[in-house]
Amino acid sequence: MARRILIALLGAALAITGVLILRAVTSSPIIDILGFVATIGIPLISFWLSAPAAAGSSDVDSLAAQLRRRVTDQYADDKQANDLNEGRLPVCWSAAAEDLMDSEGRKVRRAILSGDIADVAKQYLQLPHGRWVVLGAGGAGKSCLLLELMQKLLEAPESIDGRVPVLVPLAAWDGSRDVDQFLADFLLDQTSGLKFSWRRSTADRRADLILLVRRHVLPMFDGLDEMPEPRRVEALATLSRHHEKFRFVLTSRPEEYRRAVEARRPVARTAVVELQPLGIPDIVKYLGDAPHGSADAWLTALRTHKQLTRALATPLMVWIAAATFASKPDVLAEGDATADDIKDKLYKALIPSRYTTRGLGGPDAPSWNVDDVMRWMTYLARDVDRRRRTTTSGDTADDLISWWRLADAAEPLVGRVAALTALLTTGLASGIAIGYLFTPETGLFWGVTVGTVMGVNAAHSRLKPTTVEFRFGGRFVIGLSGGLLVGLVAGGAVFVLQHDLSAVWALAGFGLPLGVVYGLTSTVKVEDEVSPEGVLQRERIFVLAYFIAYGLACAIACWILSGPVLALSLGVFAGLSGGLFNGLPWAVVHLLFKSEDVDPSAGAVAWFRFFLAKLLWSSHRPVDLPWRLLTFLEDARRRGILQQSGASYRFRHVGLVDWLVKESERATAVSPGRESPDNAAVAGH
Structure with a gap:
């Protein structure tokens, strides 16, 4: 009520100010009449318009229906950035070490904590508390697993009491804030197209979203390892303290998760699994099903070249191989190539394949020259690598690609x-x-x-x-x-x-x-x-x-x-x-x-x-970036090269950064007169 009275008084003050200004200009009696009407009418209208609209169950249910439609559309967008061929990427897992789980987590049957991506929804729904942590190294398939789980749950909402699975990047959370408040703010910002009653203020809308989170949202927390280390510990503590019926899925790299658990204790009532390296049968099946792939040819190549099996131990490497060498397994492992040599070949082919394959990035995706893309990606990788080498904090923000940093x-x-x-x-x-x-x-x-x-x-x-x-x-x-x-x-x-x-x-x-x-x-x-x-x-x-x-x-x-x-x-x-x-x-x-x-x-x-930086990039040659920078970065996310992290981007695959930097250094060594992108960066970066 006090807020509405203040708004009404403010309306009256504005009306009176307007009347005084008009009377200083003219003495027409019409001004007196209009002034009287405005002085009475504006405060009354302001008082009425500022009345909050009450939120009911139907409002929250409407928001849930809108959210489901938006998440379904977003799911299709993100899946396109991760998928290449028909069929699922081979991802399998088994129970993680027992010291990463509390007593309730260790009670879960080991059969439930082992499986593959084909049964991911079935495995998750058997968990007694609905809390699941998935650990895996870079390229092990965590993103693919999350997207597959989202698809299955979206197709069967009744299996999770009508909740909507929502992919949430943990880099946007400081770890100490209340989970419901964080998720409500995340939805308010991320889903700006949700339609509220026009009379609902920002605070009222956030309250509606908190109800939405508690009743209708299943958060899929992606990337605990992308948070600074102190925040990881706070995040696990906050999740552990949240109410018993709170369900979630969380992904992380193994070492980062272990350090966070050792710093406090395991998350309460949470099952933890770890993704496993791929075996030859999984690799052969996926590559044999790829366009122009041959299962027999890949089986022969994998049995003949042991280094090829080592190189293709993760879904990421198999995914790239299907995009670039599906019909040429012998070319990939020719000669005495080591596992690292094979990975280099795959990384070299990754960017060209993502920018020449039709349909990637969506129907309205911009067209880029592959050579330009390689130069721009190389510059971004060199910039990230320079900050990683010159910063001793160990903060994951050193890997971020932020438009305001690139201006430096x-x-x-x-x-x-x-x-x-x-x-x-x-x-x-x-x-x-x-x-x-x-x-x-x-x-x-x-x-x-x-x-x-x-x-x-x-x-x-x-x-x-x-x-x-x-x-x-x-x-x-x-x-x-x-x-x-x-x-x-x-x-x-x-x-x-x-x-x-x-x-x-x-x-x-x-x-x-x-x-x-x-x-x-x-x-x-x-x-x-x-x-x-x-x-x-x-x-x-x-x-x-x-x-x-x-x-x-x-x-x-x-x-x-x-x-x-x-x-x-x-x-x-x-x-x-x-x-x-x-x-x-x-x-x-x-x-x-x-x-x-x-x-x-x-x-x-x-x-x-x-x-100013964009205006100067064309003449400042060491800075090799496109004019439509944000369009390029977002398109790279859609094509699976980058991933969004809060207000910034980062490379989806750390190995790609290392390969781009290594290739750039080789090119610089061959052409010593060529200026390195490092020389264009500034200490204030």
Whole structure:
């Protein structure tokens, strides 16, 4: 109720402000009539519209039906990125070591903890508590197993009480947050197309999603090993403490999971299995069923070349072999090739096969030149490898491919252009305002000084994307009050100079845009985001909102004092300065919210640096990346080369990174004059 009253009072204040502004312009009696109607009507309408819509079972059931449709579509998309041929990839497992399970987990019959991908749903549904951890090395088939399990459960929802299996990347979780809250926020961000009642606020929608999570969601947690080590321990502790009926599936690499368990204790009531190397019968069956494959030829090759059997011990290697050498097993193992030599051949063929096979990436997939793709992937792999070698923290973030980090690769040119832009925009905005109020000489001095300070900060800044978003919340009244206070100062200054009611225009025109922007500002964490495109989109909205707010505020105040020409100039430069560079806006937000998540550092915002970097990539040759970078990265995910990790991407297969780096070093050794991509990177990466 208090929130609705505040909104009604705010509506009344806006109505009264509008009436005062109109009465300062004209004395028409129509204004009095409209003002009376607005002053009464706007608060009543605001009070009615702000009433929350009650959530019922039918609302949550509707959300569950929508979620099922979206997950089914997403499943088809992700399965396409992992599948190549008709039939399932050969994946089998057996019970993990007993010390990784608690007493309840060890009670599960070993027959239930052993199986293959054909019976994955049957095996899971026999678990007494519905908690399953799947361990496997890179390329062992964890993603394939999850997708197959999702398909079977989506086809038989009654087997899991109508729940919807949802694939959740654990890299987006800090491990300590309540599981239901995390999953609700994940669904709110990831499934933005869900239709809520239009009168439900963000908090109300999150409450609806918590009910949805508790009643209708079966989370498939993917990639415990992708979390930093301290978070892994916290995540297992949080899952273990959650209520007894909470069911989930979790995947991880074996060593990372073992270290997390040893740091605390096994997860309660959870069965743990480990994926096993493939045997010759599994390999022969899959490759024999591949297009142009021959089971007899592969059986002969595997019996003749023992190194070939070792190389094809994981589903990943078998998958690549089916794509590239299905009809030529002898070519793959010709001569005295070792297992590593065979793997190198397979990795070499992986990227070309994923970009020449028809249908991969979807019907609307962009077309890329394979040679270009190889260069771009090599650059990304070298960049990842450099950060892995130069960072001693062991943080899994060293493997991330983030658009804001890649902008650093175009330094120092990006910093120089950003510094020049800051000098011009901030310097001209400050110089025009101070020069008009005082003297041109004073304006010139302060314009150069302020512009230089901002330029120096812009040249050396390496800011992450904005950690705020715009939404209505409890801080709105505080932010609006702060903006109106600034507007009151501006209005007072205008009244002193003009001695008329134009000060009311200055108060409203300068204070309202700033107040609304700061009032709608709420802090978020980039690490908790689940979409790279979403982070970039929020960054663009941030730039546009502050450009409009500062440009409009300064232009209105200047128009009252001098006229349209100077007002337009000041508005444009002030808007560019406020939108493209962290300075006064971030200082105000930092002081307002007292949040450690808000970085008050000055400098160019991440989107502007990224935009400048893309402009400079064509001329800055060591940086070999496409203009449509996010489109390329997302398409690579669909083709199975990359995987999404929160707001970033990473290579799906670590072995591919190592092979690309090794091939790049060989090429550099052959052509010593060729500049390595490492030379283009910056320590601030």
